[in-house]
Amino acid sequence: MAQPTKYIFVTGGVVSSLGKGLAAASLGTLLEHRGLSVILQKFDPYLNVDPGTMSPYQHGEVYVLDDGAETDLDLGHYERFTNCTLSKFNNLTSGQVFENVIRKERKGDYLGKTVQFIPHCTDEIKARINDVALRSDADIIITEIGGTVGDIEGHLFLEALRQFSLDVGRENVCFIHVTLLPLIKAAGEIKTKPTQQSVAKLREIGIQPDIIICRTEHDLDEDNRRKIAMFCNVEHKNVVAFRDVDHTIYECPVDLRRDKLDRLVTDRLGIKSTTPDLSNWQDFVDHIINPTHEVKIAVVGKYIELQDAYKSIYESLTHAGAANDTRVTVERIDAEMIERDGAEVHLSGMNGILIPGGFGDRGTEGKILTAKYAREQKIPYFGICLGMQIATIEFARNACDLTEANSTEFNKESPHPVISLQEEQQGVEDMGATMRLGASDSKILPNTVAHQLYGKDIISERHRHRYEFNPAYRQQIEAAGLKISAVSEPEGLVEIVEISDHPFFIGAQFHPEFQSRPNHPHPIFSGFIAAALQHRS
Ligand code: GLN
Numbered sequence: 001m002a003q004p005t006k007y008i009f010v011t012g013g014v015v016s017s018l019g020k021g022l023a024a025a026s027l028g029t030l031l032e033h034r035g036l037s038v039i040l041q042k043f044d045p046y047l048n049v050d051p052g053t054m055s056p057y058q059h060g061e062v063y064v065l066d067d068g069a070e071t072d073l074d075l076g077h078y079e080r081f082t083n084c085t086l087s088k089f090n091n092l093t094s095g096q097v098f099e100n101v102i103r104k105e106r107k108g109d110y111l112g113k114t115v116q117f118i119p120h121c122t123d124e125i126k127a128r129i130n131d132v133a134l135r136s137d138a139d140i141i142i143t144e145i146g147g148t149v150g151d152i153e154g155h156l157f158l159e160a161l162r163q164f165s166l167d168v169g170r171e172n173v174c175f176i177h178v179t180l181l182p183l184i185k186a187a188g189e190i191k192t193k194p195t196q197q198s199v200a201k202l203r204e205i206g207i208q209p210d211i212i213i214c215r216t217e218h219d220l221d222e223d224n225r226r227k228i229a230m231f232c233n234v235e236h237k238n239v240v241a242f243r244d245v246d247h248t249i250y251e252c253p254v255d256l257r258r259d260k261l262d263r264l265v266t267d268r269l270g271i272k273s274t275t276p277d278l279s280n281w282q283d284f285v286d287h288i289i290n291p292t293h294e295v296k297i298a299v300v301g302k303y304i305e306l307q308d309a310y311k312s313i314y315e316s317l318t319h320a321g322a323a324n325d326t327r328v329t330v331e332r333i334d335a336e337m338i339e340r341d342g343a344e345v346h347l348s349g350m351n352g353i354l355i356p357g358g359f360g361d362r363g364t365e366g367k368i369l370t371a372k373y374a375r376e377q378k379i380p381y382f383g384i385c386l387g388m389q390i391a392t393i394e395f396a397r398n399a400c401d402l403t404e405a406n407s408t409e410f411n412k413e414s415p416h417p418v419i420s421l422q423e424e425q426q427g428v429e430d431m432g433a434t435m436r437l438g439a440s441d442s443k444i445l446p447n448t449v450a451h452q453l454y455g456k457d458i459i460s461e462r463h464r465h466r467y468e469f470n471p472a473y474r475q476q477i478e479a480a481g482l483k484i485s486a487v488s489e490p491e492g493l494v495e496i497v498e499i500s501d502h503p504f505f506i507g508a509q510f511h512p513e514f515q516s517r518p519n520h521p522h523p524i525f526s527g528f529i530a531a532a533l534q535h536r537s
Contacts, residue, residue, distance in 0.1 A: 003139065003271065004168070004169075004172050005133045005138070005139070005140070005141060005168075005172070006139060006140045006141070006172050006173075006174070006269040006271060007129065007133075007140070007141050007143065007164070007165075007168065007172060007173045007174070008024075008027065008140060008141070008142045008143070008173075008174045008175075008176060008265060008269075009143050009145065009161050009173065009174070009175050009176065010023060010024045010027075010142065010143065010144045010145065010176045010177075010178060011145050011149055011158070011175070011176070011177050011178070011202065011207075011209075012145070012147070012148055012149065012177070012178045012179070013148060013149045013150075013177055013178070013179040013180075013194070013195065013198025013199065013201070013202070014148070014179045014180040014194040014195065014198050015148065015180050016147070016148055018178050018179070018180055018215050019178070019215060019242065019252070020074075020144055020146075020178045021042070021072075021073075021074030021077050021078075021144055022077055022249055022252050023176075023178050023213055023242060023252070023256065024040060024074070024077075024078070024142050024144040025040065025074070025077035025078050025080070025081035025082065025252075026081060026252040026253040026255075026256050026261075027142060027176075027253075027256065027261060027262065027265065028040055028078060028081055028082040028084070028142055029081045029082060029253040029281065030253050030256065030257060030261060030262035030276055030278075031139075031140055031142075031262055031265070031266075031273075032082050032083060033262075033276030033277060033278055033281070034262055034266065034273040034274055034275070034276045035273050035274050036139045036140055036266075036271065036273055037136075037137075037138040037139045037140070038082060038084065038138050038139065038140045038141075038142055039084050039086075039090070039132060039136040039138040039140075039141055039142070040075075040078035040082065040084055040086070040090065040141075040142045040143075040144070041086075041089070041090040041091065041092070041128075041129075041132050041141065041142070041143050041144070042071070042072050042074050042075060042078075042090065042091050042092075042143070042144050042145075042146060043092050043093075043125070043143060043144070043145045043146060043157050044072055044091065044092070044093045044094070044146040044147075045093070045094050045145075045146055045147045045151065045153040045154040045156070045157055046093055046094060046095065046146075046153065047093070047094050047095045047098070047153075048093060048095050049093060049095035049096055049099055049432060049433075050069065050070045050071065050091070050093065050095070050096075050432065050433065051070060051071065051072055052070030052432055052433055052435075053431050053432050056303045056306055056308070056309040057303070057306065059072075059073075059308075060073050060306065060307075060308025060309055060311060061073045061076070061308055061309055061310060061311045061312060062464070063075045063076040063311075063312065063514065064437060064438065064462045064463070064464045064511060064514055065085075065086050065087060065088065065090075065438065065462070065514075066085060066087070066438055066439040066460075066462065067087050067088055067438050067439075068088075068433075068437030068438025068439075068462075068463075069087065069088035069091065069437075069438070070433065070437065070464070071086075071088075071090070071091040072091055072146065073308060073311050073312075074144060074146075075090060075091055076311060076312050076315070076514070077249075078090075079514075079517075080315060080516075080517055080518060081253070081518075087135075089128065089131055089132050089135060090132060092125065092128045094153060094156070094157075097121050097124045097125060097156070098121070100124050101115060101120050101121055101124055104120075117156055118159060121156055121160075122156060122159055122160040122163055125156070125157055125160035125161075125164075126160050126163065126164050126167065129141065129143060129164060139271070140269075140271075143161075145157050145158065145161070148198075149177070149198055149201050149202050150198070150201050155205070158202070158205050158207060159205065161175075161207065162205060162206045162207050165207075171269070171270060172269065173269075174210050174211065174265050174268045174269055175202075175207055175208065175209045175210050175211075176209065176210065176211045176212075176213060176265075177198070177199060177202060177209035177211075177212050177213070178212075178213040178214075178215065178242070179194065179195040179198050179199070179212060179213070179214055179215065180194060180195070180214075180215045180216075181194075181195060181214045181215065181216040181220065181224070182194065183216075183217055183218065190216065190218070190220070190221075190224055192224055192227050192228050192231070195212065195214065195228055195232065196228070196231040196232060199212065199231075199232040199233075203233070208233060208234075209232065209234060210234065210238060210268050211234065211238045211239075211240060211261070211264055211265065211268070212228060212232055212234055212238065212239050212240065213240045213241075213242045213256075213261070214228065214239065214240065214241055214242060215242050215244075216241055216242070216243055216244075217243070217244050218243070219241060219243065220239070220241035225239045237264065238264055238268075240256065240259040240261050240264070241255075241258070241259055242255065242256060243255055247285075247288060247289045248285060248288045248289065248318065250281070250284060250285050250288060250318075250518060251285055253278065253281060254278060254281070254282060254285065257276070257278065262276060280519065281518075284322055284518050284519055287322040287323075287325060288318060288321065288322050288327075291321065291322070291325045291326050291327045292325045292326070293324070293325060293326040293327070293533055293536075294326060294327040294328075294329060294536075295321075295326055295327075295328055295329070295351040295352060295529060295532040295533055295535075295536055296329050296331060296349065296350050296351050296352075296532075296536075297317060297328055297329070297330050297331070297350065297351065297352040297353070297354060297529075297532060298330075298331045298332075298333050298346070298347055298350040298352070298353045298354070298370075299313065299314075299330055299331070299332050299333065299354050299355075299356060300333045300334075300335050300338065300347075300353065300354070300355050300366070300367060300370045301332070301333075301334075301335060301355065301356045301358060301363075302334070302335055302336075302358050302360075302362055302363045303358075304332035304333060304334050305332070305334075310356045310513075312511075312513035312514055312516070313354065313356050313384065313513045314330060315513070315516065316512065316513040316516035316521065316522055316525045317330060317354075317525060317529070319516045319517065319518055319519075319520075319521035319522070319525065320516070320521040320522070320525035320526045320528065320529040321529055322518070322521070323521045323526055323529075324526065324529045324530055324533060326529055326532075326533055328529060331350065333346050333347070334363070334366075335362075335363030335364070335366035335367045335370065336362070336363045336366055337366070338366035338367075338369050338370055339363065339365050339366035339369070340366075342369065343369045343370055343372070343373035344373070347370065347373050347374075347377075347379070350379060351379070351380065351532035351533070351535045351536045352379065352380040352381070352382065352504075352528055352529070352531065352532035352535065353370060353373075353374045353379055353380070353381050353382070354381075354382045354383070354384070354387065354528070355367050355370060355371065355381075355382075355383045355384065355386065355387030355390055355391075356384050356385070356386070356387055357384050357385035357386045357387065357464070357465075357511065358385075358386040359386070359409075360409075361409070361410035361411075364390065364407075364410055367386075367387070367390045368390055368393055368394045368397070370390075371383065371387075371390050371391045371394040371395075372394050372398055374505070375391075375394065375395070375499065375502065375505060378502055378503055379503075379535060380503055380504035380505070380528055380531040380532050380534075380535055381502075381504065381505045381506070381507075382504070382506055382507075382508075382524065382525075382528045383506070383507035383508070384507075384508055384511060384512065384513065385464065385465055385508070385509060385510070385511055386465075387507060388469075388496075388497060388507030388508055388509050389407055389419045389467060389469070389507075389509075390507075391482075391497060391505070391507040392418055392419060392469055392477065392482065392497060392507065393405050393406055393407060393418055393419060395477060395480070395481075395482045395497075395499075396416060396418040396473065396477055399480045399481065399482070400476055400477055400480045402416040402418065402473075402476075404416055405417075405418045406418070406419070407419035407420070407467055408420045408421055408467065409421075409466075409467050416473070417470055418469070418470050418473045418477065419467050419468065419469060419470060420467060420468065420470040421466060421467055421468075422436060422466060422467065422468045422493070424436075425466045425467075428466075435463075435464055435465055435466050436463050436464070436465055436466065437463060437464055438462055438463060439460045439461065439462045439463075440460065440461075440463065440488060440489075441458055441459070441460050441488070441489045442458070442459050442460075442461065442486045442487060442488045442489060442495040442496075442510075443457060443458055443486065443487055443488075443489050444456070444457055444458070444459060444485060444486045444496070445484070445485050445486065445487075448483060448485035448486075448496075448498060449485065449498050449500070449504070449506065449527070450485040450486050450496045450498060450506065450524075451485065452527075453523040453524055453526075453527045454523050455523075458489070459486070461495070461508070461510035461511070461512060461515065462510060462511050462514045462515065463509070463510045463511065464511060465509065468493050468494065468509065469484075469493070469494035469497070469509070471492075471494075474494070481499060481500070481501065482497050482498075482499060483497065483498050483499065483500060484496070484497055485497065485498050493509070494509060495508065495509050495510060496508050496509070503531050503534065503535060504527065504528060504531030504532075506524060506527075506528070508524060512524050512525065513525075
């Protein structure tokens with residue numbers, strides 16, 4: 001008889017930014033290495049329907065899926081740490097729950113009833129878990145619940161999980177609670193009280209965690225393990241340490257394996273599986289930690305002080321570095337500093353320059369100076385989305401004599417709008433989910449650097465933009481030497497630009513960073529790091 005689907009719910013306590021998403025993703029890695037199929041999803045209790053309209057200051061990066069869903073950056077971890085390809089069904093927010101319930105109420109689906117948080121909203125949440133289970137056919141569904149236990153807005157989700165565990169049978173559900181063990185330096189002691197109180201809050205709602213993952217700077221000693229086990233009512237072996245890793249987040253699965261998290265979960269859920277062989281993963285980690293070479297890459301953006309704003313780009317650089325046996329040291333440079341000081345001061349000595357995606361005109365002139373510097377000084381350049389548009393504007397201004405060239409995003413009156421609003425974007429008023437989003441095919445032209453890198457004619461890449469290379473300027477710009485090396489199928493939108501007479505100069509209208517994986521670096525990132533290495537030598 002086929003095994004019933006098993007469910008793991010990962011909640012967080014004490015503080016946010018605990019690495020709950022990484023813990024969930026790492027558990028996914030370990031379970032896949034045990035030969036099990038997993039799918040991950042995230043529940044976000046905020047009221048936005050999706051994070052697409054939030055500033056990186058609020059939310060960090062918006063991660064885009066194949067189907068065009070704009071999602072939480074934890075979905076990036078899930079796709080990078082496992083073999084999952086996720087869809088819009090894998091990120092549920094309170095905004096979506098309420099939107100669905102209210103739409104149904106207006107339609108008359110609840111005719112005669114008072115519509116309430118319980119059962120109507122909780123049913124909506126439970127339906128989503130079942131839906132993901134049906135669509136994926138995975139052995140195990142791992143669901144991470146955003147926020148911290150005790151938040152008002154998370155309550156509905158936790159109540160839904162409590163009910164769900166009764167619906168499918170408690171034996172098919174494993175609750176994991178991730179908490180923080182702070183170290184009080186003056187006393188030299190690790191404190192377990194916040195964990196006890198956070199678990200008490202969960203139990204108040206009716207959820208008894210099966211496993212507690214303790215984030216800790218150091219190790220977790222026996223005394224503290226026992227204390228947590230006793231006060232939190234879990235088995236002693238089910239208190240797991242999640243230590244700060246030294247070098248890279250890809251060490252997390254290896255760390256969690258030390259306390260055999262995967263085994264505890266499969267035992268709890270009654271699943272038979274094999275001991276994981278992590279040697280490939282460990283090889284990848286070793287390549288990150290102990291490479292032969294090193295390059296310095298400048299990332300010139302607007303949100304450089306935020307760790308999470310360009311997360312997938314930083315990860316992709318790490319993947320490409322490991323594949324090239326190279327440590328990639330990223331220098332994050334604020335584009336406005338380049339406006340103030342000029343490019344040379346900040347960019348000399350760099351082996352590669354990357355301009356990531358972005359919106360709005362703050363810092364754009366600094367980015368244009370950056371692209372000019374990279375082009376003229378023959379430093380490897382990689383522009384992503386806005387970074388491609390910037391390279392085009394710079395080239396038009398300085399190599400085609402269109403001195404006032406611009407994007408209509410930054411200057412609606414520009415006499416030379418070399419980047420302009422896509423036709424289908426004209427008249428769009430709603431801001432949510434209305435960009436050109438998600439994966440679509442492009443054709444790469446032969447005898448181009450892009451073709452050399454990909455080694456194929458048709459590629460599929462994920463998008464998130466409203467503006468495009470204005471086809472009216474195509475001929476003039478190409479004639480001056482900025483080659484268009486890929487166009488979308490069938491619309492013919494410009495997807496990649498490159499300069500042949502340069503060690504490496506590529507702009508991509510899409511977001512390659514969403515498809516790079518630890519042992520499968522993205523070909524453009526790989527080529528960029530290889531070129532940076534060449535530049536250094
Ligand atoms: N702001 C630009 C556009 O909408 C670039 C978007 C991006 O970099 N993701 O086209």
